[in-house]
Amino acid sequence: MRKNNAPLRTVDGATLMSQPLHSPNFVVDTLLAQGLHILAGSPKVGKSWLALWLAVTVAKGEPVWNMTTRQGTTLYLCLEDSVLRIQNRLFEITEDAPSSVHFCTECALIGQGLEEQIETFLTAHPDTVLVIIDTLQMVRPVHDATYANDYRDLSVLKRLADKHGIAILLIHxxxxxxxxxxxxxxxxxxxxxxxxxxxxxxxxxxxxxxRARLTCVGRDIEYRELELRRSEENVWELVSDSREEPVLREDRIVVLISAFMSTRTVFIGTPTELSEKIDPDKAEGVTPKKISRLILQSVEALRKNGIAAVIRRSNGKRVIELNRADSVDLEGAGEIVPIDPTAVDQPSGEGAAGAVETDSSLWGGQASRPAIRRAQFRGAAPYPAPEGEEEQCRE
Structure with missing residues (x-):
C-alpha cells in the first residue's frame, strides 16, 4: 500500500468563524437538504405513496406540508413497481403530472453501473434536484450484511449526491x-x-x-415529529408538527438587517448588541450565535441589498460591521463568491499557502479600503481591528 505523505489540511477556529460559507441547499425547506437520506417504514405502510407524491410535488414546485420546495427535475426509481401501477397511482394523487418528473422501473446495481446511469441522467437534466431509489435493497449487490459493506454501498451514493448538489432519498x-x-x-x-x-x-x-408518525433526524435539520393522515387519494397530509419555534432563515435575516440599516449607514457592534436591536422582543428567534452564522452565510444576499457585512475580532470580542452603500458602489465591486466549506482546507505550516490577499469585494466595493493581507490559517481571524479600536454603534 502506497504511503500518503501529504500534510493534514487544517483551518483554525477563529478563521472558520469569520469565513463566508454556503448554507446547505434544501429541496424541501427545513426538512430535506442536498445529500443522502433514508426513509424507512414497515412493508405496505405507504412509503412508496409518500415517495411518489414527493417526487411529483417537488417537480411542480408546490409546498410539502406547508414547507416550500426547490422546484426542479426529479427522478423516481420505482424498482418494485410496474409502469401500470405507477400510472394508476399518479391518477390517484394528482390531476396533472409534469414532464419534469421521471420514472424508471429497472436500473443497475451500486458499483455495477448505477452511478453512471444516474450521472448520465443528470447530464441530460442538469436541473435535477431529487433522486428517489425505491428500494435500497434493489440496488445493492449481493454480499454479506456487514458494517463495512453497508457503509461502502451508501458512501458511493453519498459522494454522488454531494458531487452534484442533489438530494438522494433511499426507501428502506x-x-x-x-x-x-x-x-x-x-x-x-x-x-x-x-x-x-x-x-x-x-x-x-x-x-x-x-395515521402515522414521521420521525426526522439529521445533520442539517432539527429533530422533529410530524403526525400524518392518509387521505382517500393516498396522499399523506400533515396533522401536526412537533417543531414550535420558528426557523430563522437566511432570507429572513436579510430582511431584518435591511430594515435595520435603512435608517443608518454604519453599524459596528457585538452579535449581542445587533440581535437586541433587530429583534428586541425575541419574536424572530434571533440569538447572538445564530446571527453571526446567518450573516456569514448571507454575505452575497446582503450585498445585493446594498449592505456590506464583515465579522471580525476587536479587543478580544467578536464584532459585526455593517456598511450601507449606494448600489453603484456595490455593483462596481463584482460578485462575492462565498467559500465552499470543502474548499476552505489548505495545507498548514510555514511552507503552505503563505499570505493571500483578501478580496475587497467582501466589503461591498469600498475601493477606498485597502486589501488586507493575512495568513490563510495562521494567526488572527480576517479583518483584525486597528490597535485600540473600540466597538461602536453609529446610527
Missing amino acids: HLRKEKAEDVFHRISGTTAISGAVDSSFTLVEEKRGSG
Missing part, C-alpha cells in the same frame, strides 16, 4: 422488533444510519389506521 424497511429508539429499527447495521445525512421513519399508529 424497518425491523419488526420494537425498540425504544425508532431509528434502531432501521434494517441493517448502524452504518446505514451513520452514512446518511438524514433519517426518516414512517410508523403507523395501528395497521390500516391511515
Whole structure:
C-alpha cells in the first residue's frame, strides 16, 4: 500500500468563524437538504405513496406540508413497481403530472453501473434536484450484511449526491422488533444510519389506521415529529408538527438587517448588541450565535441589498460591521463568491499557502479600503481591528 505523505489540511477556529460559507441547499425547506437520506417504514405502510407524491410535488414546485420546495427535475426509481401501477397511482394523487418528473422501473446495481446511469441522467437534466431509489435493497449487490459493506454501498451514493448538489432519498424497511429508539429499527447495521445525512421513519399508529408518525433526524435539520393522515387519494397530509419555534432563515435575516440599516449607514457592534436591536422582543428567534452564522452565510444576499457585512475580532470580542452603500458602489465591486466549506482546507505550516490577499469585494466595493493581507490559517481571524479600536454603534 502506497504511503500518503501529504500534510493534514487544517483551518483554525477563529478563521472558520469569520469565513463566508454556503448554507446547505434544501429541496424541501427545513426538512430535506442536498445529500443522502433514508426513509424507512414497515412493508405496505405507504412509503412508496409518500415517495411518489414527493417526487411529483417537488417537480411542480408546490409546498410539502406547508414547507416550500426547490422546484426542479426529479427522478423516481420505482424498482418494485410496474409502469401500470405507477400510472394508476399518479391518477390517484394528482390531476396533472409534469414532464419534469421521471420514472424508471429497472436500473443497475451500486458499483455495477448505477452511478453512471444516474450521472448520465443528470447530464441530460442538469436541473435535477431529487433522486428517489425505491428500494435500497434493489440496488445493492449481493454480499454479506456487514458494517463495512453497508457503509461502502451508501458512501458511493453519498459522494454522488454531494458531487452534484442533489438530494438522494433511499426507501428502506424497518425491523419488526420494537425498540425504544425508532431509528434502531432501521434494517441493517448502524452504518446505514451513520452514512446518511438524514433519517426518516414512517410508523403507523395501528395497521390500516391511515395515521402515522414521521420521525426526522439529521445533520442539517432539527429533530422533529410530524403526525400524518392518509387521505382517500393516498396522499399523506400533515396533522401536526412537533417543531414550535420558528426557523430563522437566511432570507429572513436579510430582511431584518435591511430594515435595520435603512435608517443608518454604519453599524459596528457585538452579535449581542445587533440581535437586541433587530429583534428586541425575541419574536424572530434571533440569538447572538445564530446571527453571526446567518450573516456569514448571507454575505452575497446582503450585498445585493446594498449592505456590506464583515465579522471580525476587536479587543478580544467578536464584532459585526455593517456598511450601507449606494448600489453603484456595490455593483462596481463584482460578485462575492462565498467559500465552499470543502474548499476552505489548505495545507498548514510555514511552507503552505503563505499570505493571500483578501478580496475587497467582501466589503461591498469600498475601493477606498485597502486589501488586507493575512495568513490563510495562521494567526488572527480576517479583518483584525486597528490597535485600540473600540466597538461602536453609529446610527
